[in-house]
Amino acid sequence: MSAAAADDGPWLDEAAGRLVRPFTAxxxxxxxxxxxxxxxxxxxxxxxxxxxxxxxxxxALDRCRAPVPVAEVAAHLALPVAVTKVLLSDLVDRGALTTEPPAVHHHPTDRALLEAVLDALRRQL
Structure with missing residues (x-):
């Protein structure tokens, strides 16, 4: 077990990953x-x-100091999107977060936009 994993306590195991189910959050x-x-x-x-x-x-709140899409928050937290949406909605309900529609000026099925997303995903793999 590495030093970083030892500092994480019983909730993270180097080989197994997160030991607490994401929906407990x-x-x-x-x-x-x-x-x-x-x-x-x-x-x-x-x-x-x-x-x-x-x-x-x-x-999640710390990640939202500047406008950020829900998908990016989920990726940063390494949690399922469904769990992240619940956490973010809790923060909106408590007045700690505000929401805005997506800042996309293209049609969501625009071929050029979809190809750009696909190219970016391929670079990540």
Whole structure:
């Protein structure tokens, strides 16, 4: 076990990965209270959310200092999008986040846009 893994405590195992199911971060909830899609932009309002928030909420809020799409927050947290949407909607409900529609000026089925996305994905692999 590496030093980094030892610091993570019992919740992360180097060989197995995350030992806690992702849906525990959202208390088992799978439906957000706010309509969010993958490209919805979320941004911190600067308000301190009331009530207890888990570490994933804090990480998501920290990631949203500048406008960022929901998909990017999910990737950064390494959580399923469904879980991330619930966490983000909790933060919106508490006034800590605001949302905006996607900043896409192209039609979502525009061939050039889809090819650009495919090219970017291929570069990542």
């Amino acid at each position: 959202s208390d088992g909830r799978t439906r957000p209270t706010v309509a969010l899609d993958l490209m919805t932009q979320v941004m911190a309002t600067g308000a301190t959310p009331l009530g207890y928030l888990g570490p994933e909420h804090a990480q």
